[in-house]
Amino acid sequence: MNEQRRLNYAFAVGRVKALEKYLLPQKLFIEALEAAALEDSLKIIYEAGHWSEEMIQARKPEDIDNLSHREMEKVDRLVAELVESEVLSFYQARKNLRDLWLKAQKTGYPFLVNYARHRLDLANIKTFLRFHYRGESADKLEKNLLPGGHIEPRLFKMACGQPWADLHPLLMKTDYGWLWEKSLLALEERNTFIVMEREIENFLIRLWRQAKEITFGPEPVLAYAMARLHEIELVRLIIIGRMLHLPAEMIRERLSETYV
Numbered sequence: 001m002n003e004q005r006r007l008n009y010a011f012a013v014g015r016v017k018a019l020e021k022y023l024l025p026q027k028l029f030i031e032a033l034e035a036a037a038l039e040d041s042l043k044i045i046y047e048a049g050h051w052s053e054e055m056i057q058a059r060k061p062e063d064i065d066n067l068s069h070r071e072m073e074k075v076d077r078l079v080a081e082l083v084e085s086e087v088l089s090f091y092q093a094r095k096n097l098r099d100l101w102l103k104a105q106k107t108g109y110p111f112l113v114n115y116a117r118h119r120l121d122l123a124n125i126k127t128f129l130r131f132h133y134r135g136e137s138a139d140k141l142e143k144n145l146l147p148g149g150h151i152e153p154r155l156f157k158m159a160c161g162q163p164w165a166d167l168h169p170l171l172m173k174t175d176y177g178w179l180w181e182k183s184l185l186a187l188e189e190r191n192t193f194i195v196m197e198r199e200i201e202n203f204l205i206r207l208w209r210q211a212k213e214i215t216f217g218p219e220p221v222l223a224y225a226m227a228r229l230h231e232i233e234l235v236r237l238i239i240i241g242r243m244l245h246l247p248a249e250m251i252r253e254r255l256s257e258t259y260v
Contacts (some may be wrong), residue, residue: 006013006216012082013216018222022050023227028260029234033251039243045235061240068232075232079225087112087218091225097123101148111219115207118175120149122200125176128156129183129196130241132167150175164188179203194253206232209259227259234258 032041046055054067079091090103104116124145131141138160145153171180179199186195211223241251
């Protein structure tokens with residue numbers, strides 16, 4: 001890796017480090033969830049974070065959706081301003097997993113390649129568990145698995161059709177052991193995918209935290225961007241959940257970790 005290429009990110013990293021201080025910790029989301037009234041939840045988030053006054057004026061889910069969309073667009077513009085073209089292409093491909101690994105390789109940054117491979121693994125885990133839960137065939141499963149991750153897709157095909165109890169050792173010695181175990185138990189005991197979705201989010205946010213150790217480069221910039229996008233989704237979860245009068249415990253179970 002060209003050292004000058006990384007040094008070119010000195011300004012960009014300094015800028016996102018300044019923005020990181022506005023990111024919200026998980027305990028603040030819990031405080032917003034447990035607040036007496038919706039207005040209190042909105043005020044807690046507005047005063048602690050980096051949000052416009054539209055936050056405290058929101059009264060309908062559409063208000064939060066519109067605000068969230070504008071905030072996400074701000075993140076996209078920031079990334080476009082701070083990173084080189086190959087890295088921007090990677091960032092823009094984050095929802096298209098079939099392209100993500102190729103885009104990551106083109107950047108030349110090992111952290112981004114590793115992230116892409118983990119995303120592919122997590123997508124395959126999700127696909128396997130959903131197909132297994134529905135009793136789908138191994139051939140149908142194979143057609144929906146993605147290559148390029150750390151785990152060979154054939155491992156999932158071979159496990160297709162096994163009893164739930166026999167699946168526990170399958171990934172226990174991989175980076176996904178904790179996620180895998182908790183997801184299986186939730187499916188076996190409560191028939192819910194909520195735990196799996198939450199633990200996947202937790203895994204990815206922990207991965208991006210590691211980018212803090214990188215002094216210069218696009219990784220800390222993208223880590224902030226992903227953290228901010230994740231925060232926006234958590235705000236939507238808490239506030240819209242409260243607006244719809246969903247049980248607090250239902251919302252809490254979906255609440256994943258935060259970057260700070």
